[in-house]
Amino acid sequence: MRMPKVIIMLLLTLLVGCKEEKLARGEAAPALAAFDLQDNAASLERWRGKAIYLNFWSAGCGGCLAEMDTLQALSQRWPDKVVVVGVNTDPDSVEIAPLLAKHGISYPVLRDRLKITQERYQVIGTPTSVLIDSRGRVVDLHQGWRKPEELQAVFSQLAQR
Structure with a gap:
């Protein structure tokens, strides 16, 4: 009877020790756990x-x-300074290739099959954008749609970093 109590206490101790990581400005961007459209792991x-x-x-x-x-x-516009990386959050059953072709998308697109990258980046809905500087640090997190002029301003700032 004593052994199950010990195991329960041990498990509770481990759970209390677990903490949710927060995406913080100025910190290193979390690793990706996603794959490109050719099924290669992305980094x-x-x-x-x-x-x-x-x-x-x-x-x-x-x-x-x-x-x-x-x-x-x-x-x-700034291919040597800023890269757009799209992370699709749909299940594999959703075919995205025709959609990418329709919009002429040439920037890298990844699929987050296991939803780990979404969790690491605290994505609760789409669109969500994370700005990462050239040193790999998180600059900003934005949830929701951005107007073209807002995107233009964001990219201008990123290109100057």
Whole structure:
């Protein structure tokens, strides 16, 4: 009878020791747990030295689709300084290739199959964007749609960092 109580106390102690990590400005951006469209594991290291506009989106999100054309244009404006990385949050059963082709998307797009990246970046809805500077530090987290002129201002600031 004593052994189950010991196990329960041990488990409670472990649970109390667990803490939720908060995405904090100025801290290192969490690692990605997502895959590109060719099923290769993705890493922020691939874009080290550039600012990253990490954009979480889903195919059924009107705001996400509204941002795509502007993000595509801005991704080509400062290619040596800022990279857009789209992170699709839909299940694999949702075919996104036709949608990407329709919008002419050439920036990297990842799929977050296990939802781990969404958890690490505290994504509670789409669109959600995380700005990461060229040193890999979180600059800002924004939930919701941005107007084209807002995106333009954000990219101008990122390009100057």
